[in-house]
Amino acid sequence: MKYSKLFPKSQKIEFKEDLSVNAKYLVKGGFMNQLMAGSWTLLPLGFVVVEKIKNIVREELNKTGAQELLMPLLHPREIWDTTGRWSDPEVQKIMYQFKDIHDKEYGLSFTHEEIVMNLLGKFVQSYRDLPVMVYHFSTKFRNEPRAKSGILRAREFMMKDLYSAHVSEEDMYEYYNLVKEVYVKIFERIGLSVIVTEASGGVFTKNVTHEFQVLSDSGEDEIIYCPEGDFSQNVEIAKVKEGKQCDLGHGPLKRAKVIEVGNIFPLGTKYSKDQKVFYTDKDGSQKEIWFASYGIGPTRVMGALVEVHHDDKGIIWPKTVAPFQAHLLVVSSQKSVVRTADDIYTKLEASGVEVLYDDRDVSAGEKFATADLLGIPHRLVMSEKTGDKIEFKKRNEDKTELLQFDELIKRLKEETEG
Amino acid sequence: MKYSKLFPKSQKIEFKEDLSVNAKYLVKGGFMNQLMAGSWTLLPLGFVVVEKIKNIVREELNKTGAQELLMPLLHPREIWDTTGRWSDPEVQKIMYQFKDIHDKEYGLSFTHEEIVMNLLGKFVQSYRDLPVMVYHFSTKFRNEPRAKSGILRAREFMMKDLYSAHVSEEDMYEYYNLVKEVYVKIFERIGLSVIVTEASGGVFTKNVTHEFQVLSDSGEDEIIYCPEGDFSQNVEIAKVKEGKQCDLGHGPLKRAKVIEVGNIFPLGTKYSKDQKVFYTDKDGSQKEIWFASYGIGPTRVMGALVEVHHDDKGIIWPKTVAPFQAHLLVVSSQKSVVRTADDIYTKLEASGVEVLYDDRDVSAGEKFATADLLGIPHRLVMSEKTGDKIEFKKRNEDKTELLQFDELIKRLKEETEG
Structure with missing residues (x-):
């Protein structure tokens, strides 16, 4: 794509507020734009990054047998009343609830447990219909009292939520533990090293849940963890203290700020019981369904990536989620040089390279x-100096190399696939 | 995919109400499920159909230079006040408007003109920044007084909305006419023959707009049109009558029921003026931006497809949007036959064929x-009769053929690509 055609270009902005790094760079770079506090438009560059994140999540979840669908965002109060969550003061703080002109009461999706269990009730009759694993990427609304940190804590954001339903606690935990491993792999592929952390279930469950945390000083959560990797708890539930030895005799426990990029909840049978959705077991008896839910916020993940991968000049995208693989710059106004660069751009596109071509009439410095x-x-x-060769440089290295076109293609292929 | 694993299976339902064909078949087949009046979950089968529709739309729009992004669904009242539409009684009938617990007023997206113009105001300074063509697939909410006809008239649905901004009326109409042609091509690829129809602009504009209509007795709109294809008007604006000669001397005009699957609006400069978003022209003068919008509802398109392509036994998907290309049935409980079918299924998947394998232990008839x-x-x-061959039959033909595996692959390739 030609940068001259991209909407919008990057902007020179001096931010007044003490903004987070992800907000600064993503806004300056034209990845996203704020509609109102906590609400962001994903601009074309940001949209591509989020799509790449989504595709990695999708690939890995599909391998577990999960199936993608799409559930509505506007929910009738009645379904939320079945679990009592509609009237839970903690829920009412964050869920947008309102009446329409016909006095019908609705809530906007901040999660979908009740909706999924309602759906299961229509299709699950016997043990043969289980397990069911379904997920969607959809909009979530949370009336956060403090919407800040750029895209990390938004009032409207994209979320992948997966739900699984099982015949027994054992089955539920088997899949739960599989997803726990798959999440680590997903985040690895995306370019985030996560610490699996024990946490409370908030308005979702009383069971111990797991969060996927990324070390970052801009994080809002804090964990107590063993740097050797066999222990981590959210400080909200941690009973151990910083400096203590880890149970397995590893180095002293540390306390650190983290960004939560995913969480998983072994919900148990509460929703099945509350919503009266049961299945018939082999012996003909009615049984409760074991239920769990699993979240990843692709827009928050984009923000976390910028917090973790940047320097004082800008973002350093991992190649798996970068909006383009190559950024071609022509830094001459000599017609012959521009013509050669135009050719190289055309040949790169024809070779299937995702390339952004800065063809603007601005300074080399810009x-x-x-x-x-x-x-x-x-x-x-x-x-003018490169002739018919191309100067190649990685964003995260200083070294430059002069390559022939064929060498360049080979190199890009190695770098992208490697 | 194995049908035994798909969530959910088809259901035997005797509908009490006089439901539309699309609702009956899509619900029975497990493509979608109703959450409440006018609100549907896209189940895995329906989700795939809609994704295929979206991808065709995306491919064709990208070719026009349009760029994909994603805008928020929850809008602050202030932006909608700039055009006065927040308080328009016609808008208030269909737009969900509400106050949150902090007394801030929000509206749910039923369209995005104001939001796009607001966005343009932040990035468009000069004529060099135009044209801009951006679109997204996102949820729309419309509090329809009569939500019916299955997925054709829903209160929450998916919509592709494209917006274009230009320096002049001429530029706007040049792109508008391009999109008009592209829409016809999109619907052709999807499997719908559309009649481009002149219509009023409703709450969007006073200009003449165009609708893309599909002939169907289940449609809610009516048109007066020339079957030879050079004239069509929505009855709401038509001044000519059924039975009259068409202007070009073709056969008499007909009146027919239709389903609207797309519409395009040459909005002009109203939004630019109302929202005070201008650009600086070459001569340094401030000028108004010419603006247009273009909609296609992928979920409604799915419903329209079923209305148009079905028989008394079920749906007949066009191959471009079918959830799978092949449906493999094993109709024997003999182990050797099942084993051979299992093998064929594995080989079909390995050959890249999108195949649904009915491996259930139910009757052949089912x-x-x-x-x-x-x-x-x-x-x-x-x-038991087919041996190591496979019986091949098209959904829309009665003829069956016995094919070797290699012949089958070749045949499926021809059918799918042809």
């Missing part, structure tokens, strides 16, 4: 600054 | 009925 800000993994420069 | 209901274009049967 183009280099934009490349650093946008954070595309591979920068390609063509100038 | 499997055939399910295949007819689900409407997958190619039915493959394996039984």
Whole structure:
């Protein structure tokens, strides 16, 4: 894609507020734009990043046998009354609830447990119909008292929520533990190293749940964890203290700020009981369904990625989620150089390389600054000095190399697939 | 995918109400399920159909230079006040408007003109920044007084809305006319023959707009049109009458019921003026932006497809949007036959064929009925009689053929690509 055609371009903005790094870079770079506090438009660059995150999540969840669907966002009060959550003061703080002009009461989705259990009630009769694992990517609304930290804590955001229903606690935990492993793999592929952390279930469950936490000083959560990796608890539930030895005799426990990028909840039979959704077992008896839910917020993940992968010039996207693989810059106004660069751009596209081509009539300095800000993994420069070769540089390294076109294609392939 | 694993299976339901064909078949087949009046969950089968529709729309729009993004669904009243639409009684009938617990007023998206113009105001300064063409697939909410006809008139539904901004009326109409042609192509690819129809702009504009109408007795709109294809008007604005000659001397005009699957609005400069979003022209003067919007509802398109493509046994999906290309049925409980069918299923998947495998332990009659209901274009049967061959039949033909596996693959390739 030609940068001259992209909507919008990056902007020079001096932020007044003490904004988070992810908000600064994502807004300056034209990845997202604020509609109101806590509400963001994903601009074309940000949209692509989120789509790539979603596709990784989708691939890995499909491998577990989960199936994608799409549930409504506007919910009737009646279904939320079945579990009593409609009237829970903690829920009412964050759930948008309202009456329409016909006095019918609705809530906006902040999660979908009740809706999924209601759906299961229509289709699950016997043990043969279980397990069911379904997920969707959809909008969530949470009236956060303090919407801040850029896209990390928003009032409207995208969430992948997966729900699983099982015949027994054992079956539920088997799948729950599988998803726990799959989540670690998902985040690894996305470019985030996560610490699996024990936590409370908030308005979802009284059981111990697990959060997927990324170390970052901009995080709002805190954990007590063993850096050797066999223990981590959210400080909200931690009974051990910083400095103590870990149970397995590893180094002293540390306390750190973290960003929560995912969480999983072994909900048990509460929803089945409350909503009166049962299945018939082999012996003909009516039994409760074991239920669990699993969340990942792709927009929050994008914010977390920027918090973790950046320098003082801009973003450094992991190649798996970068909006483009190569950023081609022509830094000359000589017609012959521009013509050669145009050719290379055409040939890169024809070779299937995801390339952003900065074809604007602006200074070399501005183009280099934009490349650093946008954070595309591979920068390609063509100038009067490069001739028919292309200067290749990785966003996270200083070293430059001059490559022939064929070498470049080979190199990009290695870097992207490797 | 194995049908035994799919959530949910088709259901035998005797509908009490006089339901529309699309609702009956889509609900029976497990494509969608009703949460409340006018609100539907897209189940895994329906989700895939809608994704395929979306991908065709996306491909064709991207070719016009349009860029995909994603805008919020919850809108602050202030932006809707800039055009006065917040207080328009016609808008208030269908837009969900409410106050949150902090007394802030919000509306749920029933369209996005104001939000796009607000966004343009932040990025468009000069004529060099235009044109801008952006679109998204997102949820729309409309408090329809009569939500009926299955998924055709819903209160919550998916919509692709495209917006274009231009320096002049001429530029706007040039792109508008391009999209008009592209829409016809999109619907053709999806499997719908549309009649481009002049219509009023409702709460959007006073200009003449265009609707894309599909002939169907279950439609809620009516048009007066020339069957030879050079004239069509919505009866709401038509001044000519049924039976008259068409202006070009073609056969007499007809009146017919239709389903609206898309619409396009040349909005002009109203939004630019009302929202005070201008651009600086070459001569330094401030000018108004010419604006247009373009909608297609992928969920409604799915419903329209079923209305148009079905028989008394079920759906007949066009191959471009079918949830699978092949439906493999094993109609024997002999172990050797099942083993051969299992093998064929594995080989079909390995060959990249999108195949649904009915591996259930139910009668042949039930499997055939399910295949007819689900409407997958190619039915493959394996039984005691077929040996190591496969019986091939198209959903919309009666003829069956016995094919070797290699012949089958070749045939499916031809049918799917042709």
